[in-house]
Amino acid sequence: MNKNLTVTRIGEILRKEDDFLITSHFAPDGDNIGSCAGMYHALTSIGKKAVIVNEDGFIDRFRYLFEGTDVPFIKYSGDLKKKFSNVIILDTATYERIGKVKELIKKDACIINIDHHPANTQFGTVNLVDEHAASAAQIVLYLLEKNNIPVNQRISDSLMSGLLSDTGGLRFANTDKRALRDSLRMLRYGSDIAELNDRIFMRLSYDETVKVNRIVSETQLFRKEKIAITYNDQQNDPLIENEPVLMALSSIEEAEVAVFIRKTDKDRYKLSLRSKGGFDVNKFSSKWGGGGHRNASGIRFEGTYEELLNDLIGDLKRTALEYYA
Numbered sequence: 320m321n322k323n324l325t326v327t328r329i330g331e332i333l334r335k336e337d338d339f340l341i342t343s344h345f346a347p348d349g350d351n352i353g354s355c356a357g358m359y360h361a362l363t364s365i366g367k368k369a370v371i372v373n374e375d376g377f378i379d380r381f382r383y384l385f386e387g388t389d390v391p392f393i394k395y396s397g398d399l400k401k402k403f404s405n406v407i408i409l410d411t412a413t414y415e416r417i418g419k420v421k422e423l424i425k426k427d428a429c430i431i432n433i434d435h436h437p438a439n440t441q442f443g444t445v446n447l448v449d450e451h452a453a454s455a456a457q458i459v460l461y462l463l464e465k466n467n468i469p470v471n472q473r474i475s476d477s478l479m480s481g482l483l484s485d486t487g488g489l490r491f492a493n494t495d496k497r498a499l500r501d502s503l504r505m506l507r508y509g510s511d512i513a514e515l516n517d518r519i520f521m522r523l524s525y526d527e528t529v530k531v532n533r534i535v536s537e538t539q540l541f542r543k544e545k546i547a548i549t550y551n552d553q554q555n556d557p558l559i560e561n562e563p564v565l566m567a568l569s570s571i572e573e574a575e576v577a578v579f580i581r582k583t584d585k586d587r588y589k590l591s592l593r594s595k596g597g598f599d600v601n602k603f604s605s606k607w608g609g610g611g612h613r614n615a616s617g618i619r620f621e622g623t624y625e626e627l628l629n630d631l632i633g634d635l636k637r638t639a640l641e642y643y644a
């Protein structure tokens with residue numbers, strides 16, 4: 320199906336059907352939350368029922384996207400019994416990455432897959448995948464505009480927050496002409512980019528700030544490999560968010576690759592990787608069962624910490640040494 324037909328088809332489904340489940344990958348980031356919130360506000364504004372469910376919890380910093388209402392964002396639990404026929408999955412490369420939310424989806428459900436990850440597996444009934452978009456939120460914006468679904472300020476703020484999150488506040492290499500053109504349109508819908516950036520990037524609580532800095536102070540730098548690595552025991556001492564640590568690591572001049580390792584359970588680790596320029600952390604992560612984008616990706620690792628360091632980090636160091644040689 321070509322892109323225009325796909326966009327029209329999704330528009331028809333949104334207008335014809337009702338009672339939508341909106342979801343995204345576990346450990347949601349700002350683009351997940353912004354895209355889901357934008358889609359939620361768009362659907363409710365045309366009189367539809369919708370709910371957002373994620374395997375993990377809401378990031379409270381994004382509470383402003385639901386000012387004056389209860390946050391319609393539910394953390395998955397086994398108590399949720401309802402199964403949905405109409406599902407919208409946003410900003411998620413594979414069906415597996417929605418995790419336990421799969422339990423809420425009927426076998427024959429209509430799944431709308433809207434994403435910008437290059438590795439997207441086209442798992443939906445309808446797939447709108449555009450790897451040239453800097454954020455999934457921009458694809459939602461395009462979809463709404465093309466289908467004449469009015470974009471009010473609340474929808475715009477949500478989608479702009481997604482775009483700002485995935486571009487580091489319009490600073491990363493993915494900030495292209497399209498990102499700026501879309502930003503300009505959202506500015507016209509009433510979004511205040513400076514205020515949104517402030518809310519997304521400049522509002523860490525005191526406790527979290529101290530903790531982030533403690534974790535960052537333990538960073539190890541491998542100069543030849545240009546890798547900065549730090550660690551947190553998320554299982555026993557969780558951070559609310561990982562992004563501030565990754566931002567601090569990424570701002571180390573000597574490092575081109577930033578790695579944040581979190582222990583999530585016994586012999587289970589989650590890794591977030593960030594890179595500057597050409598080093599492709601998506602390609603590296605794919606080798607280890609993970610994925611993402613060229614400059615931002617994630618991996619889940621099972622094994623001992625020693626195995627993680629020897630095998631995975633060993634491989635990363637060799638790969639980086641070769642790349643930067």
Ligand SMILES: [Mn+2]
Pocket residue numbers: 350351410435453454455485
């Ligand atoms: Mn995204």
